Amino acid sequence: MDAIIVDRLVKRYARTLAVDDISFTLPRGGILGLLGGNGAGKTTTISMLLGLLVPTSGTITVLGHDMARDRFAALERMNFSSPYIALPGRLTVAENLRVYGHLYNVPKLEARIGELVDKFNLAKFLHRPAGELSAGQKTRVALAKSLMNKPELLLLDEPTASLDPDTGDYVRTVLEDYRHETKAAILLASHNMGEVERLCDTVLMMKAGRIVDRGRPEELIARYGREDLEQVFLDIARNREIAA
Amino acid sequence: MKAPLRRIWGMIYRHLAIYRGSWPRTLEVAYWPTLNMLIWGFTARYFMHVQPGAGAAAGALLAGVLLWEITLRGQLGVTFTFLEEIWSRNLGHIFVSPLRPREMVASLLIVSLIRTLIGLLPATIIAYLLYRYNILLLGPVLFLFFVNLMLMGWWIALAIVALLFRYGAGAEALAWTIAFGITPLACVFYPVTALPVWLQPVALALPSAHIFAGMRTALFQHGVDWQDLAWAVALNIGWMVAAILVFRGEFRRARIRGALISIGE
Numbered sequence: 001m002d003a004i005i006v007d008r009l010v011k012r013y014a015r016t017l018a019v020d021d022i023s024f025t026l027p028r029g030g031i032l033g034l035l036g037g038n039g040a041g042k043t044t045t046i047s048m049l050l051g052l053l054v055p056t057s058g059t060i061t062v063l064g065h066d067m068a069r070d071r072f073a074a075l076e077r078m079n080f081s082s083p084y085i086a087l088p089g090r091l092t093v094a095e096n097l098r099v100y101g102h103l104y105n106v107p108k109l110e111a112r113i114g115e116l117v118d119k120f121n122l123a124k125f126l127h128r129p130a131g132e133l134s135a136g137q138k139t140r141v142a143l144a145k146s147l148m149n150k151p152e153l154l155l156l157d158e159p160t161a162s163l164d165p166d167t168g169d170y171v172r173t174v175l176e177d178y179r180h181e182t183k184a185a186i187l188l189a190s191h192n193m194g195e196v197e198r199l200c201d202t203v204l205m206m207k208a209g210r211i212v213d214r215g216r217p218e219e220l221i222a223r224y225g226r227e228d229l230e231q232v233f234l235d236i237a238r239n240r241e242i243a244a
Numbered sequence: 245m246k247a248p249l250r251r252i253w254g255m256i257y258r259h260l261a262i263y264r265g266s267w268p269r270t271l272e273v274a275y276w277p278t279l280n281m282l283i284w285g286f287t288a289r290y291f292m293h294v295q296p297g298a299g300a301a302a303g304a305l306l307a308g309v310l311l312w313e314i315t316l317r318g319q320l321g322v323t324f325t326f327l328e329e330i331w332s333r334n335l336g337h338i339f340v341s342p343l344r345p346r347e348m349v350a351s352l353l354i355v356s357l358i359r360t361l362i363g364l365l366p367a368t369i370i371a372y373l374l375y376r377y378n379i380l381l382l383g384p385v386l387f388l389f390f391v392n393l394m395l396m397g398w399w400i401a402l403a404i405v406a407l408l409f410r411y412g413a414g415a416e417a418l419a420w421t422i423a424f425g426i427t428p429l430a431c432v433f434y435p436v437t438a439l440p441v442w443l444q445p446v447a448l449a450l451p452s453a454h455i456f457a458g459m460r461t462a463l464f465q466h467g468v469d470w471q472d473l474a475w476a477v478a479l480n481i482g483w484m485v486a487a488i489l490v491f492r493g494e495f496r497r498a499r500i501r502g503a504l505i506s507i508g509e
Binding site for chain 1: 247250251253254255257258261262265266328332333334336337338339340341342343344496499500501502504505
């Protein structure tokens with residue numbers, strides 16, 4: 001069974017068509033990249049997948065649950081991380097992880113926090129307020145929070161933004177290992193094309209709310225006659241024709 | 245612990261952790277009730293000095309100050325706790341967790357109850373030590389007053405949270421002003437008949453008018469006016485149901501408009 005099934009999804013605001021009739025699936029154990037420029041509809045799509053936003057029409061099925069009727073059953077088995085949504089800055093890192101451990105009903109919580117502290121190297125600032133951390137440290141804490149409940153589906157918005165290349169590479173390795181160990185599905189929105197090429201099995205290219213192309217990264221690169229995904233991204237963003 | 249209770253506890257823990265790590269915030273909880281008690285306590289003492297027979301009225305004044313603080317603190321406890329999530333831009337994480345809206349509301353109410361009890365304790369002690377006024381002498385009916393005034397604070401707060409869903413953080417000022425604005429109609433220090441006739445129906449539609457009428461009966465006649473209490477309970481139930489419906493409607497509309505993502509902006 002697929003982790004995500006999106007069928008003819010539309011989100012219309014008063015004067016704006018933010019997402020325009022998109023359909024896609026993400027198989028269990030797969031990593032899907034959601035690419036597109038600003039305003040392409042990525043965040044709107046992710047928000048609907050998370051149940052934060054109600055679609056105008058279309059259906060979303062996550063881990064077998066219809067998000068319109070049964071979203072909490074899906075939310076218990078998935079998680080999300082974005083550097084653009086903060087964790088409470090006055091709480092220490094340990095307190096933050098404890099709060100989300102309770103919200104996700106994580107068994108043996110302190111042991112799980114210990115595992116995540118080791119995995120993301122959080123020990124040095126575990127008892128510091130989250131608001132006092134550097135951007136990179138906050139991103140690592142947010143990723144630790146996102147793995148708290150061992151999700152079967154992980155939605156990541158720019159997971160390595162603000163991280164130095166070494167830490168970014170480490171995080172990508174953690175995500176690869178996590179997928180390998182748990183067969184979790186991952187949906188990744190990123191502007192780091194190298195990251196997408198490395199991690200994603202399939203890529204959806206979005207523009208103006210529509211999926212304008214899709215395929216494996218190497219397929220897209222070959223189809224556009226380019227050397228890497230960044231050039232493909234620019235071709236699509238600038239309306240260049242596919243190479244003959 | 246069952247999952248729903250654990251999620252509620254997670255949210256309570258989240259807010260208690262803030263107070264544990266910040267003494268100014270803990271102090272703030274008791275600051276205004278204490279200040280109000282000092283101001284009105286000395287005022288009552290002065291009245292008793294110039295009018296020695298005004299002891300009962302002074303007692304009603306102090307009881308009114310203490311009891312009305314229950315509604316004010318109850319309301320602020322909910323809205324301040326919810327605003328904390330907006331200020332920390334944390335709603336995006338909370339609403340994608342398995343926490344149900346009703347569980348979030350339950351946690352807000354429990355934090356509000358804790359804040360109210362802690363906030364009123366110093367004022368109650370000051371009333372006894374400085375002015376020899378013991379609110380507990382009202383007897384068991386005090387518990388019924390407390391419950392009803394707390395409920396009134398909560399339904400006002402739920403309506404304010406609903407407005408925050410609708411208008412975003414721009415409606416923050418409402419959290420601080422609405423309950424204070426109701427005070428003239430709450431009939432805390434005077435009976436409903438002291439208001440202009442055209443305003444009396446509005447005051448009577450609020451549970452507070454009946455609760456404070458009951459308080460004066462308890463103080464002056466040493467009895468319980470069950471009819472007043474019944475009115476207060478019925479009105480609280482009615483207003484609470486209305487507030488829950490408004491809350492649910494605005495939460496649903498916020499999910500349609502995408503306001504849960506942008507509410508802090």
